[in-house]
Amino acid sequence: MARPFSVTALPGFGLIAVAVFVALYAPIVTLVAYSFNAANSITVWGGFSFRWYLAAWENRAVQEATIRSLIIATSASAVATTLATMAALGTTRRGRFRGQTMIYVMINQPLMVPEIVTAVALLIVFAGVRVATGYTGLGYLILAHSAFCIPFAYLPIRARLEGMDNSLETAAADLYASPWRTFRRVTLPMMAPGIAAGAMLAFVISLDDVIITEFVKTAGQDTLPTYMLGQMRRAITPEVNAISTALLALTVLLLTAFFLLGRKRS
Amino acid sequence: MATPTPAPGPMPPDRPGQAPDPIRARQIRNGWLLSAPALFILLIAASGPLAVMAVYSFLTPGDYGGVRWVFSTEGWFRVFFQRDIFDGTVSMADAHVTILWRSVRLSILTTAITFAVGFPTAWFIATRPPSRRAMWLFLITIPFWTNLLIRTFAINEVIRNEGILNSILIGIGLIERPIQILYTDTAVLIGMAYVYLPLMVLPLFAAIDRFDMRLLEAGYDLYADRWRVLRRVILPIVRPGIVAGSILVFVPSLGAYVTPRILGGGRNMMIGNFIELQFGQGRNWPLGAALSMMLLLIVLVALLFYVRAMNRAGGGSPHG
Numbered sequence: 001m002a003r004p005f006s007v008t009a010l011p012g013f014g015l016i017a018v019a020v021f022v023a024l025y026a027p028i029v030t031l032v033a034y035s036f037n038a039a040n041s042i043t044v045w046g047g048f049s050f051r052w053y054l055a056a057w058e059n060r061a062v063q064e065a066t067i068r069s070l071i072i073a074t075s076a077s078a079v080a081t082t083l084a085t086m087a088a089l090g091t092t093r094r095g096r097f098r099g100q101t102m103i104y105v106m107i108n109q110p111l112m113v114p115e116i117v118t119a120v121a122l123l124i125v126f127a128g129v130r131v132a133t134g135y136t137g138l139g140y141l142i143l144a145h146s147a148f149c150i151p152f153a154y155l156p157i158r159a160r161l162e163g164m165d166n167s168l169e170t171a172a173a174d175l176y177a178s179p180w181r182t183f184r185r186v187t188l189p190m191m192a193p194g195i196a197a198g199a200m201l202a203f204v205i206s207l208d209d210v211i212i213t214e215f216v217k218t219a220g221q222d223t224l225p226t227y228m229l230g231q232m233r234r235a236i237t238p239e240v241n242a243i244s245t246a247l248l249a250l251t252v253l254l255l256t257a258f259f260l261l262g263r264k265r266s
Numbered sequence: 267m268a269t270p271t272p273a274p275g276p277m278p279p280d281r282p283g284q285a286p287d288p289i290r291a292r293q294i295r296n297g298w299l300l301s302a303p304a305l306f307i308l309l310i311a312a313s314g315p316l317a318v319m320a321v322y323s324f325l326t327p328g329d330y331g332g333v334r335w336v337f338s339t340e341g342w343f344r345v346f347f348q349r350d351i352f353d354g355t356v357s358m359a360d361a362h363v364t365i366l367w368r369s370v371r372l373s374i375l376t377t378a379i380t381f382a383v384g385f386p387t388a389w390f391i392a393t394r395p396p397s398r399r400a401m402w403l404f405l406i407t408i409p410f411w412t413n414l415l416i417r418t419f420a421i422n423e424v425i426r427n428e429g430i431l432n433s434i435l436i437g438i439g440l441i442e443r444p445i446q447i448l449y450t451d452t453a454v455l456i457g458m459a460y461v462y463l464p465l466m467v468l469p470l471f472a473a474i475d476r477f478d479m480r481l482l483e484a485g486y487d488l489y490a491d492r493w494r495v496l497r498r499v500i501l502p503i504v505r506p507g508i509v510a511g512s513i514l515v516f517v518p519s520l521g522a523y524v525t526p527r528i529l530g531g532g533r534n535m536m537i538g539n540f541i542e543l544q545f546g547q548g549r550n551w552p553l554g555a556a557l558s559m560m561l562l563l564i565v566l567v568a569l570l571f572y573v574r575a576m577n578r579a580g581g582g583s584p585h586g
Contacts, residue, residue, distance in 0.1 A: 007482045008393040010386070010492060017390030020383050024409050024463065027420035030430055034423070043428045083304035090300025094293040103301050106308050113316065114521025114565055116538040117558045121315035123545060124322055124555070127332070147311035150304050208413040211523050215542075225415050232419060232528055244416040251411050259404055 032248070035241035042238050052242040062243065065227040069207055072138065072223060076145030077153070077202035083146075084153035084202075085195055092161040110148040118148065119215035126216055136218055144216050145206045152205050153198035160194025200254060207247075316562070323555035331549045341552030345560055362540075366560075369537040372451065373519035376458040377512050380466040383459075384511065388470035392477070403471065410464035417461045418525050425453055425529075449531035457529040458519050465518070466511040473507020474500075506576060513572045517565050537561055 039046025544554030
């Protein structure tokens, strides 16, 4: 008997989709599998072992790069989320005003300009500032990361604010709450999910950044991704797989938490 | 610095001709004040540096990198042309044009490939039962949020000479010697299609998800076959998603740096790697700055095209 005619089915689409999912995950699964390889090679299997995780854990360069990555991502996402929250409050729920489009364009600029262009522009400017001031610390990286994380923090916070009901705040004001109290006790708690989403996005974006970091950093300021990029130019051992797998696990963990939280709310 | 800082002062009222409303004026002033810190950071670490770079593209290269503050259009000139050292004749800079053309060609191909496989994938996800749709979407989102470097490294392990793909092909006796894919344009193309695919699938899914499936029944009732329904009903309606996905893939492909660097090797540069070269061994900052501005211009043109296409789609659909 012929299969019933399905309106939404298109010939071959299911097959292509399944092939896409396989192609999407096969390389990642392989990468994870070889991180547990006991042999020195990333292509010849020599039995199961945690050897490379231990090697990465004890590697001084990896330790320092990890700490540096976390310092930068934490500082940059804190700065970006705070500023983005203020900007979102400033650009929503007060009607359209002149110059608002310019604010949107400036905030979203890092999303539109290719990263390599921003990276090179920052290289030029920071090289000059370094010579002029003599300061060579992590400040440059934190500043650069804060800037390109702002739109990622801003967008979910703005979306949350635009979907929010004004009446609770009006009620609070009617009950003689001061504007600050209304903000602290009503507006901020209602915004919290948007702020959390924005902060998480900013953190992941900063943690993953390769290009801008590669151009802004000076010698000895490797983050985890730029350290890995450096390793890939040399002979690769499964240590890189182990670091990749750890980062991957962190991403999946954060995403799953986010996914489950979102489902509970809706 | 060229970009003016927005003055956080009282703004003129929205509707000229009416009496200024003090409450409205305060609202607007607070809007600027609240946005000012974010704008300041973006000015010093995003927009401002771009303006500085625009200036640098009109300066003279220094001997050991950097610039000398002497006006010159040589940087822009050298993007497309070269002068013979001996007789001073001007000709096309073949090497530069080749790299620019490779970047544009590979980006267009990447967009085409991701659309060809991304559209069926997005359609597949959107037509799953609602309970399982979120799970399929989540499976697309994980690679999307996974570090680009890790994904490039993963595909590198698959296509290298001793990699999985060649091992399998040799194992089943299809080939005798490994096919050299790594360090070719094909490798860069495979890599970019792999890493940017989620950027195509997600907006396509958003568009298909809004698509009214009853239109399909109408099409089939009117004796259209599947191909005609796809071409005449589905594709025109989900066009905004197609445009959005294409821009989201095309723009980062054009500026790609990590993927061509790892998979393309030294010879198969794209414009991003060529820009880096000017700030490293090339020691020609003005040329690098001019190339960056070129890249930025192409991207802006693509974005303008996108905005126009979106406005057209937005204006037309409610009546259609």
